[in-house]
Amino acid sequence: MASETxxxxxxxxxxxxxxxxxxxxQLAALAVLIAFIAVAPYFLYxxxxxxxxxxxxxxxxxxxxxGYVGLLSFGHAAYFGMGGYIAGHTAKVWGLTPELAxxxxxxxxxxxxxxxxxxxIRRQGIYFAMITLALAQMVYFFCLQAxxxxxxxxxxxxxxxxxxxxxxxxxxxxxxxxxAAVFLAGFLFIHRIIHSPYGQVLKAIRENEPRATSLGYRTxxxxxxxxxxxxxxxxxxxxxKSLVFGIATLTDVFWAMSGEAVLMTLVGGIGTVFGxxxxxxxxxxxxxxxxEMGAWVTVIQGVIFVIIVLAFRRGIVGEIANLLRVKL
Amino acid sequence: xxxxxxxGLLAASAAGAAFGALPVARARAQAANTIRIGVLNDMSxxxxxxxxxxxxxxxxxxxxxxxxxxxxxxxxxxxGDHQNRPDVGVNIARQWIDRDGVDVILDVPTSSVALAINxxxxxxxxxxxxxxxxxxxxxxxxxxxxxxxxxxxxYMLAKSTGGAMVRAGGDTWFFITADYAFxxxxxxxxxxxxxxxxxxxxxxxxxxxxxxxxxxxxxxxAQASRAKxxxxxxxxxxxxxxxKQAAEFGITRRGVKLAALLMFISDVHxxxxxxxxxxxxxxxxxxxxxxxxxxxxxxxxxxxxQGLRPGMAQAGCYSAVLHYLKTVADMGAAQAKADxxxxxxxxxxxxxxxxxxxxxxxxxxGRRLTPAYLFExxxxxxxxxAWDYYKLLQTTPGEEAFRPIAEGGCALxxx
Numbered sequence: 035m036a037s038e039t040x041x042x043x044x045x046x047x048x049x050x051x052x053x054x055x056x057x058x059x060q061l062a063a064l065a066v067l068i069a070f071i072a073v074a075p076y077f078l079y080x081x082x083x084x085x086x087x088x089x090x091x092x093x094x095x096x097x098x099x100x101g102y103v104g105l106l107s108f109g110h111a112a113y114f115g116m117g118g119y120i121a122g123h124t125a126k127v128w129g130l131t132p133e134l135a136x137x138x139x140x141x142x143x144x145x146x147x148x149x150x151x152x153x154x155i156r157r158q159g160i161y162f163a164m165i166t167l168a169l170a171q172m173v174y175f176f177c178l179q180a181x182x183x184x185x186x187x188x189x190x191x192x193x194x195x196x197x198x199x200x201x202x203x204x205x206x207x208x209x210x211x212x213x214a215a216v217f218l219a220g221f222l223f224i225h226r227i228i229h230s231p232y233g234q235v236l237k238a239i240r241e242n243e244p245r246a247t248s249l250g251y252r253t254x255x256x257x258x259x260x261x262x263x264x265x266x267x268x269x270x271x272x273x274x275k276s277l278v279f280g281i282a283t284l285t286d287v288f289w290a291m292s293g294e295a296v297l298m299t300l301v302g303g304i305g306t307v308f309g310x311x312x313x314x315x316x317x318x319x320x321x322x323x324x325x326e327m328g329a330w331v332t333v334i335q336g337v338i339f340v341i342i343v344l345a346f347r348r349g350i351v352g353e354i355a356n357l358l359r360v361k362l
Numbered sequence: 363x364x365x366x367x368x369x370g371l372l373a374a375s376a377a378g379a380a381f382g383a384l385p386v387a388r389a390r391a392q393a394a395n396t397i398r399i400g401v402l403n404d405m406s407x408x409x410x411x412x413x414x415x416x417x418x419x420x421x422x423x424x425x426x427x428x429x430x431x432x433x434x435x436x437x438x439x440x441x442g443d444h445q446n447r448p449d450v451g452v453n454i455a456r457q458w459i460d461r462d463g464v465d466v467i468l469d470v471p472t473s474s475v476a477l478a479i480n481x482x483x484x485x486x487x488x489x490x491x492x493x494x495x496x497x498x499x500x501x502x503x504x505x506x507x508x509x510x511x512x513x514x515x516x517y518m519l520a521k522s523t524g525g526a527m528v529r530a531g532g533d534t535w536f537f538i539t540a541d542y543a544f545x546x547x548x549x550x551x552x553x554x555x556x557x558x559x560x561x562x563x564x565x566x567x568x569x570x571x572x573x574x575x576x577x578x579x580x581x582x583x584a585q586a587s588r589a590k591x592x593x594x595x596x597x598x599x600x601x602x603x604x605x606k607q608a609a610e611f612g613i614t615r616r617g618v619k620l621a622a623l624l625m626f627i628s629d630v631h632x633x634x635x636x637x638x639x640x641x642x643x644x645x646x647x648x649x650x651x652x653x654x655x656x657x658x659x660x661x662x663x664x665x666x667x668q669g670l671r672p673g674m675a676q677a678g679c680y681s682a683v684l685h686y687l688k689t690v691a692d693m694g695a696a697q698a699k700a701d702x703x704x705x706x707x708x709x710x711x712x713x714x715x716x717x718x719x720x721x722x723x724x725x726x727x728g729r730r731l732t733p734a735y736l737f738e739x740x741x742x743x744x745x746x747x748a749w750d751y752y753k754l755l756q757t758t759p760g761e762e763a764f765r766p767i768a769e770g771g772c773a774l775x776x777x
Contacts, residue, residue, distance in 0.1 A: 081456050085449065178542050178571070185543030187497065188448060188474045190504065191481045206460075275449070281478045283448045321450060322457075331443060332406055 054222070055229025059360035063308050071214050080206040081278065086318045087217040088275040093298040093310030094224050095267035100296075101305035102228055103260045104240035105155070108163040109170025110268050110295045112150070113143040115287025116173060117269030122189040122282035123182055132195045132203055136216070136273035143269020144262055146173075151261030155254055167289060174287045188283030192276055209278060216274055220267050225307055227263060236260055297335075301342050303349025308362050312351050394696040396436040399683060400464040402454060402479065403494060405443035408598055409471045411628035411670060413494045415441075417469045417679040419665045420672055424683035427661075427717075428691070435695045437687065440464065444475050451475040452482055459486045465699050466491060466686060469679055473497035473544075477504055484508045488702040491686060493678030496597075496624060498765060501729040505772035507703040509728045510710075513678030514646050516548060516624075517765040522644040522734035523621050524555030526756035527591060530736065532619050532642075533559075536589035537566035538580050538604060540596035545571065548623050549595035564589045569600070577604045581611055590619060591642075597624045606637055614640035619738075627673045630739055630751050638751075641739040646732050647674035647718055648752050658717035671749045677718040685714045722760060727772040731760030 056064060074083055092114050099105045121139035124130040130138065154165040177183045184190065194203040203209045227233050238246045239253050246253050276282040285291065294317065302313025317335070324331045346353045355362040401421055403413040418441045425437045440458065444451035451470070458464035459482070466489045470476045476495030483490035484506040491510050492500060498515040500506075524535075535556050539549040545568075553563045564587045567580045581604070584592045592613070594604050601622050608620050625643035649659040649671045658680070662672055672680070689709045690698040698705045706728070714722040714730065722732040737752035745751065767775055 079457050079461055081453055081460075085453055186474055187477055187499070187543075190474075190477045279449050279452045279478070280481060281448050281452065281474070283474045283478075285447045285449065285474075321445070322453060330406075331445065 055225060057361060059355075059358070060307065060362060063362055067308065067311065068218070071218070075207060075210050080210040082318075082322055084206075084210055084213045084278045085275065085322075086315055087213050088271050088278065089294075089298065089318050090311040090314040091217050091220045091274075092268055092271040093295055093302065093314045094221055094307075095264045095271065096295040097299045097304065097306075097310040098224050098227065098267070099260060099264045100299060101309075102233065102240060103236050103257055105257065105261070106159075106163045106296075107154075107166040107261075107264070108289070108292050108296070109150070109166035109168075109173075110264070111287050111289060111291035112170035112173040113147055113265040113268035114272035114275075114291060114295075115177065115282075115284075116146060117143045117272030118276035118282040118286050119177065119183055119189065120269075121273030122192040122276040125195055125277065126189060126192045127182075130195075131199050132197055132212070132277050135195070135277065136270055139273030139276075140266050140269040143272070144266040146269075147262040147265020148258075151258050151265065155257045155261060167292070170287070170292060171289060174284070174289070177284060177287050183282070183284075186284055188281055189276070190281055192280045192282065194277050194280070203277070213274055213278060216270065220270060221311070224267065227260075228307065232256070232259075297339060299349075301338070301349055303352030303355070303362075306349065306351045306355060306362050309349050309351035313349065316350070394699065395434055396438060396463075397466070397687070397690060397695055397699065398438045398440065398458075398462065398464045399466045399468055400455070400458045400462075401439060401441045401468045401679070402444055402451060402458075402475075403441075403469040404446055404471055405441070407446050409446070409494065411632070412626045412673055413469050413471050413675045413679070415667045416670055416672060416676040417493070419662055419667070420676045420680035421468060421683045422665070423658075423662045424680045424687065427680075428684050428687040430687045430691050433691055435687075435690060444470070444472070446472045446475065448472075448474045448478045452478050455479050455482050456486075459483075459488055465489060465702070466683075468682065469494050469675070471495055471675070473499075476500060480504060480506055480509055483702065486702075489686065489705055491679075491682040493682055494675040498770070501725075501727045502765070502770035502772055505727045505770065505774055507728075507774060508706055510682065510706060510724055510730055511728055512682045512730050513674050513732075514644075514734075515729075515764070516544075517551060518646075518734050518763045519623050519644050520548060520551035521555050522736055522756075522758045522763055523593070523623055523642065524552040524561075525559045526644075526734075526736040526758055527619070527621055527642060528556055528559035528561035530755045532591035532621070533561040534589045535561060535563045535591045535593050535621075536584045536587045537563070537593045537595050538577065538584060539566055539568050540571040540574075540600055541568040542571045544597070545595045549593070552593055552595065552623060569596070571596070571600070574600065575603055577607045578611070580604075581608055581613065585611070585613060585618070590617075591621050592618060593621045593623060595623055601625060602629060602633065605633060605641060609637040626675065627749075627751060628670060631670070631749070635740060635742045635745055635751065638739045639741040642736065642755065643739075644734050644736050645674045645752075646734055647672075647677040648735065648737065648754075650750065650752070651735070651754070654717040654720065672718075681714065681716045681718050681722075684716050685709060685712070688712065725764075725767055726775050727767055727770055728774075729764055729767070729770075731764055733760050734758040734763035 096110050117139035120142040121135040124138045125135035150169045196202045298313035298317050299310045303309030351362050401418045405414050442454045468491050470479050471494035473495050493512045496516050498517040500511045537549045539545045567583050594601050620641050622643040630638045710724040719732045724730045736756040738755050
């Protein structure tokens with residue numbers, strides 16, 4: 035699947051790597067993205083945009099694994115959800131400031147990713163997906179029973195607190211800039227990983243693992259580090275989301291959330307840097323603005339998924355990139 | 363598919379995405395005499411028939427019956443589907459309040475969503491009228507001056523089904539309990555009421571949650587205990603599966619009562635009397651209870667989706683909106699819009715009165731008191747027509763049915 039998505043991308047002079055690993059078209063796309071993030075809150079509802087950015091970061095983290103290492107993890111909700119629970123618990127009960135709460139969530143997701151990744155990367159393909167799913171379901175059942183998560187009521191009334199103990203995040207706009215900063219930092223970090231020498235090795239493993247091994251790379255170590263990075267960034271996204279909404283609930287650790295990450299990445303375009311962002315935007319927008327249509331939300335979501343899979347195998351951004359003959 | 367077509371589709375989908383991203387244009391001008399009510403519930407999932415579009419129909423009926431339009435107050439009703447996800451629910455509620463000038467959030471099933479909306483509404487000083495959520499925390503540890511919990515809660519279900527059932531002769535119990543916090547709490551509360559009423563609990567079995575579909579071995583254990591009542595401390599699909607399998611074993615036909623602790627008339631309708639007969643459950647509203655409930659039902663049924671009869675959650679939406687609009691007419695729309703907590707305080711000061719529930723009161727902690735009825739589902743040969751499902755076993759008065767105000771731990775009443 036992964037090799038298919040990149041086979042269409044045609045190398046051209048425009049794909050020369052420039053500033054911070056960005057090619058010129060990518061820089062243009064990044065400028066559009068930053069402009070959108072800067073202008074959007076004045077036109078669209080900030081809380082909706084914050085949710086969108088959290089899911090975009092989550093999908094980007096997931097894409098790091100599926101798009102660049104070729105590992106389909108079906109249990110990313112475990113890191114996203116636990117990041118949210120830990121950030122929520124530390125912010126509410128321990129009284130940590132928001133940035134520390136998010137870091138605590140990320141740290142937990144990192145350790146979790148380390149353990150789960152260490153177990154899962156020993157297998158490939160469907161076995162890898164099933165192991166990650168099984169481990170994530172274990173986390174779900176843990177969250178259902180553990181006292182600190184509040185069971186099916188979740189952790190409620192999590193305070194947004196004050197950034198560094200100084201800037202109150204209660205106003206939606208202040209919170210928005212915090213979320214936007216976290217998202218951009220995460221996004222650029224992922225981009226940097228992909229375009230580093232380490233990222234090149236990851237892509238080599240994706241294309242042909244035995245050959246990478248024969249070239250002397252310890253592929254398991256590379257895969258494990260990628261897994262941990264992806265889990266950690268998912269934890270950040272989950273932690274920020276729980277602060278935005280003031281709640282951390284079972285929805286975020288449920289397997290359907292893992293499915294949503296897959297859906298967002300597929301819709302946007304696997305193996306493209308900007309794809310998951312667009313995919314998250316499409317899915318979250320549908321959930322939000324179609325809410326008034328009731329039962330039709332899931333139907334429309336399904337139809338769009340089928341259209342994407344049948345007609346645009348590369349996803350929205352993948353197709354645009356293919357049309358313009360650039361990498362995005 | 364040709365390249366041209368693909369491009370066309372791509373352009374169309376891009377246009378669709380762009381269109382979707384545009385804010386839905388709504389009149390933002392807030393006329394001082396326009397009250398906006400947002401019905402936020404499950405339009406597509408598990409609870410669609412329990413609340414869903416039926417709640418919207420009942421809320422509209424309340425607007426008509428209140429007669430506020432004649433007094434110059436406009437009422438607009440919007441509806442949203444929270445998909446049983448707290449983040450979706452909070453997003454809709456915040457957007458409704460911040461952008462669309464919604465004054466009241468109504469209904470909201472699913473405890474996690476309801477508790478989250480409770481926090482948002484309090485922060486924004488609006489009004490939260492909850493009809494469909496079960497958690498008694500809404501009037502306990504997390505009670506709010508902006509919230510009224512209207513129709514039922516877990517404490518009252520346990521008290522009515524546990525206590526009244528013993529009085530009706532079911533004095534030995536066995537529990538089939540879903541193995542998570544909700545199930546444990548329901549079992550513990552019900553068992554306490556059974557013992558308090560002089561009954562005995564002979565045993566219990568925990569079923570893994572979620573994912574248990576085969577309840578046969580648990581039912582056999584329950585049957586072997588020779589208890590007169592099998593209490594189902596579970597909800598939704600678990601309850602339905604337990605009832606179906608109990609019917610296959612013929613448990614209820616041998617005189618054992620099956621007590622559902624969380625059950626709605628739409629579930630009985632879906633199961634059919636053949637399967638559900640002999641089942642015992644508690645509700646606060648039944649369409650065929652008296653002349654007034656029948657009159658209310660005849661008014662809403664023509665508009666109900668798929669010819670459903672209103673259940674207690676939907677009737678609760680009617681009753682809540684009616685009482686709210688009476689209060690608004692009393693204090694003036696502009697004032698009611700400005701201060702949600704003050705509006706709720708006025709609602710608490712007035713007794714409630716409507717066709718669906720008769721007379722009732724709202725306590726300081728936000729709990730509305732209304733009688734709890736213990737029903738038994740009729741056998742097919744006892745039923746005289748469509749939706750003739752229940753016979754009344756016991757009535758528990760509102761003051762006894764709900765948790766005493768001092769035990770809830772609500773901060774509003776401590777002072």
